[in-house]
Amino acid sequence: MNVAATKLFEVVPLSKHIGAEIRGLDLSRPVDEATRAAVYQAWLDHTVLIFRDQKLTQEDHLRATSIFGEHAGIRRPPKYFPAGFHRVLPGIMFISNIRENGEPIGALPDGEMMFHHDMIHHEIPDKATLLYSVEIPSHGGNTLFASGYSAYETMEPELRAKLEGKIAKHHYNYGSTIKGDNRGTEAFAACNHPVFRTHEETGRKTVYVNRLMSTGIEGMDDSEAIPLLEKVFDHAEKMEFVYSHQWRVGDLVIWDNRCSTHAREDFPADQRRLMLRTTVKAGVRPYL
Ligand code: OGA
Ligand code: MN
Numbered sequence: 001m002n003v004a005a006t007k008l009f010e011v012v013p014l015s016k017h018i019g020a021e022i023r024g025l026d027l028s029r030p031v032d033e034a035t036r037a038a039v040y041q042a043w044l045d046h047t048v049l050i051f052r053d054q055k056l057t058q059e060d061h062l063r064a065t066s067i068f069g070e071h072a073g074i075r076r077p078p079k080y081f082p083a084g085f086h087r088v089l090p091g092i093m094f095i096s097n098i099r100e101n102g103e104p105i106g107a108l109p110d111g112e113m114m115f116h117h118d119m120i121h122h123e124i125p126d127k128a129t130l131l132y133s134v135e136i137p138s139h140g141g142n143t144l145f146a147s148g149y150s151a152y153e154t155m156e157p158e159l160r161a162k163l164e165g166k167i168a169k170h171h172y173n174y175g176s177t178i179k180g181d182n183r184g185t186e187a188f189a190a191c192n193h194p195v196f197r198t199h200e201e202t203g204r205k206t207v208y209v210n211r212l213m214s215t216g217i218e219g220m221d222d223s224e225a226i227p228l229l230e231k232v233f234d235h236a237e238k239m240e241f242v243y244s245h246q247w248r249v250g251d252l253v254i255w256d257n258r259c260s261t262h263a264r265e266d267f268p269a270d271q272r273r274l275m276l277r278t279t280v281k282a283g284v285r286p287y288l
Contacts, residue, residue, distance in 0.1 A: 008035050011042045018147040018260060019243035020046035027054050027064040027252060036067050043068065043128075044202055047260045048145045048243060051252040054132070058089045061132050061276055064252060065091070069280040072126050080105045082274065095131065095275040106274070113177040113264035115146060115237055116212035118257045118279065121172040121189040127282035130254045135274040136247045141267030143245045148206035148259045151236035152196055155207075159231055163195045165288060167218040168209045168229070177264075179212055192218055195232075197286040199259050206259040207236050208286060236261065258282070 010023040020042060025031070031039065043049050056064065065071045071091045078088055080100035088094070094106030104110075119125035131143070152160070169192050173184025195217065197208040211233040217225035244265075245253060255262060267273060 008038050011046070013046065014048075014050065015243040017150040017241050017243075018046065018145050019048040019050065019245070021050045021052065023052075025051060027051055028056055028060045030063060031067065039067055043254060043256065047147060047149075048245075048253065048255045050245065052248065053250045054252045055250060056132055056252065058092055058276065061130070061252070061278060062089060062091055065130050065278040065280060068128050068130075068254060069282075072279040072281045078105045079103060091278055093277045095273075095277050096135075097269065097273050098135075107175060107277075108177060108264075110269060111177065111264075112266040114179060114210075114212040115144070115233070115261040115263040116210045117208065117261055120193065120208070120210065120213050120257075121170045121191050123191055124282055124285055125193075125257055126279035127258055128254055128256055128280035130252060130278045130280075132252045132276045133247045133249055133274075134276060135272045136249060137267040137271035137273050139267070140265055141247060141273055142265045143247070143253070144242050144263045144265065145245065145255055146236055146242045146261045146263075148208065148236065148261065149199075149204050150241045151207040151232075152205050154241075155232070155235055159228065159235070160196075162228060163217070163232070166195045166220070167192050168195045168214050169216040169218065170209075170213045171215050172213045176212070193286040194288045196288070197258065198288065199256075200284050200287070202259070204259070207232060208258075209233070210261045211237070237263075258286070 009025040012021045014020055078094045082098050095108050096106030097109040098105050118129050171190040173188045176184030195209050196205050198205055209232055214229055216222055
């Protein structure tokens with residue numbers, strides 16, 4: 001007897017190159033293995049997934065994170081909890097401008113942020129980041145996602161040839177949002193990775209340098225390397241490769257840090273913004 005295929009959920013692309021909305025899935029409940037595998041495949045296909053109108057507890061958020069792999073440990077526990085939060089589960093971080101006793105309760109509190117890959121300055125960067133919006137400003141604060149695949153595939157051949165096979169240097173002071181802003185903590189991490197990497201699951205090549213954290217090229221003088229990198233950034237950040245996410249409360253967004261960069265637009269400093277963030281471990285060091 002034939003069993004009718006169940007339609008699990010809908011995948012609605014949000015731009016030509018990157019991003020899709022998943023409709024018809026309530027992440028406050030566990031998903032079965034077939035659904036998990038289908039969501040994972042949709043994520044590999046679209047790089048960024050948006051789940052709207054979710055009502056998630058922190059436990060739900062962690063369970064949704066596990067759809068994509070093993071969640072990475074907490075990096076910065078909040079010092080203060082806003083009303084309604086008496087505790088934060090291990091693995092969850094706040095991204096917020098809310099201040100208590102004059103200090104932000106979360107990381108990356110204010111304003112605009114340059115395009116970047118999360119954790120590129122580590123040896124094995126986390127493969128994914130999930131952000132869940134709890135409070136958002138009345139306007140501004142969009143998060144922009146740019147496809148590293150498209151940037152690679154459409155790059156001027158001459159520029160691409162100059163950087164093919166090369167290794168880039170990355171440096172990041174935690175909390176910095178614009179290169180050279182001196183806003184980050186003194187603590188920093190640095191690491192070198194291929195300028196163009198192969199995504200270990202899709203097998204596709206992608207640009208793997210970014211304006212916020214990439215500082216040079218191994219074995220190349222800065223006088224040559226910096227202008228080349230600037231050209232790559234200008235190309236990779238073209239709006240045609242970007243999906244701009246306008247937040248609503250209850251959005252869960254997951255992005256693939258291996259093959260995309262993201263940036264944040266400015267927003268009013270006097271309006272609250274609160275996101276809960278988790279990340280997913282990767283299994284391999286980026287390779288050529
Ligand atoms: C992040 C990040 C962007 C935003 O959490 O890694 O870049 O819109 N956040 O807050
Ligand atoms: Mn980020």
